[in-house]
Amino acid sequence: MSIKEKYALTDEGVRNVKLGAAWTAAANIAVFAGVGIIYMLMDAFMAHLTDGAALPDALPYLAGLAVFIIALFVAEYYAYYYQYGVIYKESGRQRINLAERLRKLPLSFFGRRDLADLTETLMTDVKTTEHAYSHVLPELYGAYITLGVAAVGLFAFDWRLALASLWSCPVGLAVLFGARSALQPMMHATRMRGLAISEDIQEALECVREVRATNQEERYLEHIRRDVDEAERQAFKSEIACGVCVNGGQIILRLGFATTVLAGAAFIMDGTCTFMTLFAFLVVVSRIYAPFDQCLMLIAELFSARTASARMRSFYEEPLATGDGAFEPVGHDVVFDDVSFSYGGAEQVLSHVSFTAREGEVTALVGPSGSGKSTCARLAARFWDASDGRVSVGGVDVSAVDHESLLRDFSVVFQDVLLFDDTVMGNIRLGRRDATDEEVLAAARAANCDDFVSRMPQGYDTMIGENGSKLSGGERQRISIARALLKDAPVVLLDEATASLDVENETAVQTALSRLLADRTVIVIAHRMRTVLSANKIVVLDEGRVVEQGSPDELLAADGLFARMVRLQRESADWML
Numbered sequence: 001m002s003i004k005e006k007y008a009l010t011d012e013g014v015r016n017v018k019l020g021a022a023w024t025a026a027a028n029i030a031v032f033a034g035v036g037i038i039y040m041l042m043d044a045f046m047a048h049l050t051d052g053a054a055l056p057d058a059l060p061y062l063a064g065l066a067v068f069i070i071a072l073f074v075a076e077y078y079a080y081y082y083q084y085g086v087i088y089k090e091s092g093r094q095r096i097n098l099a100e101r102l103r104k105l106p107l108s109f110f111g112r113r114d115l116a117d118l119t120e121t122l123m124t125d126v127k128t129t130e131h132a133y134s135h136v137l138p139e140l141y142g143a144y145i146t147l148g149v150a151a152v153g154l155f156a157f158d159w160r161l162a163l164a165s166l167w168s169c170p171v172g173l174a175v176l177f178g179a180r181s182a183l184q185p186m187m188h189a190t191r192m193r194g195l196a197i198s199e200d201i202q203e204a205l206e207c208v209r210e211v212r213a214t215n216q217e218e219r220y221l222e223h224i225r226r227d228v229d230e231a232e233r234q235a236f237k238s239e240i241a242c243g244v245c246v247n248g249g250q251i252i253l254r255l256g257f258a259t260t261v262l263a264g265a266a267f268i269m270d271g272t273c274t275f276m277t278l279f280a281f282l283v284v285v286s287r288i289y290a291p292f293d294q295c296l297m298l299i300a301e302l303f304s305a306r307t308a309s310a311r312m313r314s315f316y317e318e319p320l321a322t323g324d325g326a327f328e329p330v331g332h333d334v335v336f337d338d339v340s341f342s343y344g345g346a347e348q349v350l351s352h353v354s355f356t357a358r359e360g361e362v363t364a365l366v367g368p369s370g371s372g373k374s375t376c377a378r379l380a381a382r383f384w385d386a387s388d389g390r391v392s393v394g395g396v397d398v399s400a401v402d403h404e405s406l407l408r409d410f411s412v413v414f415q416d417v418l419l420f421d422d423t424v425m426g427n428i429r430l431g432r433r434d435a436t437d438e439e440v441l442a443a444a445r446a447a448n449c450d451d452f453v454s455r456m457p458q459g460y461d462t463m464i465g466e467n468g469s470k471l472s473g474g475e476r477q478r479i480s481i482a483r484a485l486l487k488d489a490p491v492v493l494l495d496e497a498t499a500s501l502d503v504e505n506e507t508a509v510q511t512a513l514s515r516l517l518a519d520r521t522v523i524v525i526a527h528r529m530r531t532v533l534s535a536n537k538i539v540v541l542d543e544g545r546v547v548e549q550g551s552p553d554e555l556l557a558a559d560g561l562f563a564r565m566v567r568l569q570r571e572s573a574d575w576m577l
Helices: 011-051 058-104 105-111 115-156 158-167 168-178 182-207 208-213 219-267 273-296 297-318 373-380 401-407 424-429 438-444 474-488 505-519 552-557 559-571
Strands: 333-340 348-356 360-364 388-393 409-416 492-493 521-525 536-544 545-550
Touching: 011 058, 011 115, 011 273, 058 115, 058 297, 115 158, 115 182, 115 273, 115 297, 158 168, 158 219, 158 273, 168 182, 168 219, 168 273, 182 208, 182 219, 182 297, 208 219, 219 273, 219 297, 273 333, 333 373, 348 360, 348 388, 348 521, 348 536, 348 545, 360 373, 373 388, 373 492, 373 521, 409 474, 424 438, 424 474, 438 474, 536 552, 536 559, 545 552, 545 559, 552 559
Parallel strands: 360 521, 360 536, 409 492, 492 521
Antiparallel strands: 333 348, 333 388, 536 545
């Protein structure tokens, strides 16, 4: 596996890691050159003392040292630049690439992956790999290059001392990386425990009202404490195991220094080596060991980065929701032709569903909860792809169209409205980013937003809080409709758009909807039968199958499931406490 795949790097990131390693090696080798100059100067001086040779001319050596200092400064500067300068931008590129990948993935992917899991990958996993390729990889690969260059020089100088000096590097690294197969699963388990805590915290924040309302605080906190304790125990085991391996590797590395001293002392005793030669070896060897020492201290991060990068790669291994960028339908009839569907291979949600929602008409999907109504709407907009059969818009199979091109022709109003912590104006403008202020205000007025926006401190420039927390349900719904009006798409999907509203808000929203639905292909999902009695066509679903379809009058006359649902709701309307 290449470095790019191992650490989920971009091409630019791979280039910068390689440059960082090269300049790190250059800095280390520059030190060797400085040691060499000092060695030659000291050797000449020792020759003067012992053999009566003339004093060496210091000028060439001083010039060499000056060149060494300049070279070392340049090498260290660029090593730092490529390790901690430009390479930090790699995490930005990774996050952008992941976000772009997420944008092109089918919505089925998000149904399988938890939000906390995705957030952890985008933030924590990217940060983990960032630390590995800024602090560890250039140093480690630079140390490999340095070891190779130094080994050639040392073996050429004195193969006996070279062997005594360098044996510990490959042995220590072999021991450490040999233990990786045991350490990697532990690192993965630690990461998963940390992810479980993130999911617990997110769930607690999202469900805090429900937890308090049911007096489950203590039970829920106990669940979180248990997960935290498990994560702590797993992290402790991983740290101990990694610490033992790292310290073992460092001990073996240090033994090389000891064997160099012992061997050098023995060779000096028998006259086959000089003290200056041993001194030069010790200086060079210490410079070789230094980067390995730093890498070994951070090697756990390198192993963790492998786990993090594997999670990042899983994004790139997911199949994209590909399709033709050109979407040119003939009209906008939405046709379901013998469509079957199941979520992730589970129990089938739709089975051989066929119906047509015609342009210029309102088609209502009704039926008991879990009958597949919302699934039909999702398939029409290609939020998911049908398992069997064909869904088409204007004669074009939606599974063959790029989802962004397809959704330009769709306006969707959900029961659960998603708003951003922005102004009213900003939230409506999401329907069409290039809309003028006048167009945004016109859509807002058409959606009956003026009456509540006029009471806000800054009007349409008022910040509405996270997910519209400062607004009521009806107000949030009307902003969603204004957004859909501004988009002015030929196909409109309404999924229980008025189900949770009071009578006054429902009337205002329905008035706004009547403007949105004119002359479009409209698919409405509703549980309130009275809201669909004016539809052009009703499709009744039960257990994932179409059991009835036709006009409201036809279905009432047939006295089937739809007629029974209408009678039950009329009877419940008369029920009193």
